[in-house]
Amino acid sequence: MTSISRKHCKTSFNKKPKEPLAEYVALLCERYALLAFRPKGASFVVLSKNEKHKQILESTFDKPAENKKVDSSDEAFSSSLRADLSAWQSIQTKTHTLESTFDKNAQKIQSIASLAKVDSSDTPIFATAKTIDCHATATQRLAMTEKNAKTHKAKLSKQPPIFLAQTDTTAGFLCSSPTLLNRAKLRPSSQAVLKTFASLQCATQELRVPISHRHFVRRASKTSVILPSKKSFRIVKEPLHREFLRYFGGLCSTSANRTKEPFSLEFALQVADVVIVDSRGLYEDKPSAIYRLSRTRKRRAR
Structure with missing residues (x-):
């Protein structure tokens, strides 16, 4: 991981940016020596730390995102990621x-x-x-x-990359491996990690939502749920982050900060392998609401 000097990490990057996307990306690339490219038809920019990683990412994002439901090719791509993780x-x-x-x-x-x-x-x-x-x-x-x-x-050594992106709630880390996210935040490797999905169709391929709560899950926004099986997930409705997730179907997600500490861009860039930037920038915001679901009842946990 690249070490970044604290004096080069200004607090202005920890807030919602006022600059246009191109100026914001240019500032990040200049200050932290990152390489940028924009996938075809995407509204976000991908920043990498070296040229080799950039070439791998270009092949990953060569398929443009679509506004329709996830098709069979997206499902196959998501299943291949799960196979790589296993x-x-x-x-x-x-x-x-x-x-x-x-x-x-x-x-x-x-x-x-x-x-x-x-x-x-x-x-x-x-x-x-x-x-x-x-x-x-x-x-x-x-x-x-x-x-x-x-x-x-x-x-x-060929581990899946850790992404830093502005999620539908706050700046967060995303990865196909929950173990890597726990290790990055110095947490127990067995700790459960929330998973975010681009659509309910992607979520139902891996998880089973109780019938009595499917309508609530389908309509909920910025709301994470914990199933009776102790697995947790969230359906992303925010269009910009949802566009990024559509390339993967679903990714494990956690806030981009040390446990019980505020967001620091310096720490986030040291941990992340790839940075995803859209017009919102990177900043700390309110976390999602959390509901615990039983077979027939739901209870708000946060």
Whole structure:
């Protein structure tokens, strides 16, 4: 993550900007050395930290956003993102397993090496030969384990990006991986993360809303709901942020600030890999209302 000097982070960026979008983007690019491009037909600008990342993003946003309902190709793209996330989680599990195996094998080699140094006059010849063979076998196994660990770590480095964008409520982080968002905000990795969707159709592909609350969820604006299954989500009605979400169907979302601290653009830019800027800019605003839903009742939690 790029470190940004505090003196270069002015408070004017933490409020709703008065400048036009082009001037606002130019100020951000100049002050924080970002690269900007605008997807075809989009009303937002994508800012990246390096040229390689910019090329990847250009291929991601090559399909223009549409004002119609999410079609089958959008659904396929969303499902491919979910498949990539599950593959990333399996790679992470394998990497942790290989690292623990690597540590155990290193300890075994140290003990075997100490045995191999024993004087041959005190140790039977066949025992010494057996120890050396075991030492060679363990060395080969360790080399193979280390090679596999490096391969999995290389795959693990290809993590989904964390976006910084002005959501329908406040400036927030968005990512397809809730684990990365929790890690960025120094929270427990198992903590539940809200998911935002571009439409109710996208939400119902992953979640089941109780029948008695579907009308409320369909008409609610800037309102997050917690289902009986403990999963939480929000349907975005704001047109500018909804346009961005349509490229992904749905993304996990959280406020772009340290836990229980106000919004800081310096911290947000250090965490985020990609910045999404529209005419609203980036600023802190009121969070969404939260309702807990049971099968038949709803209760306001915030």
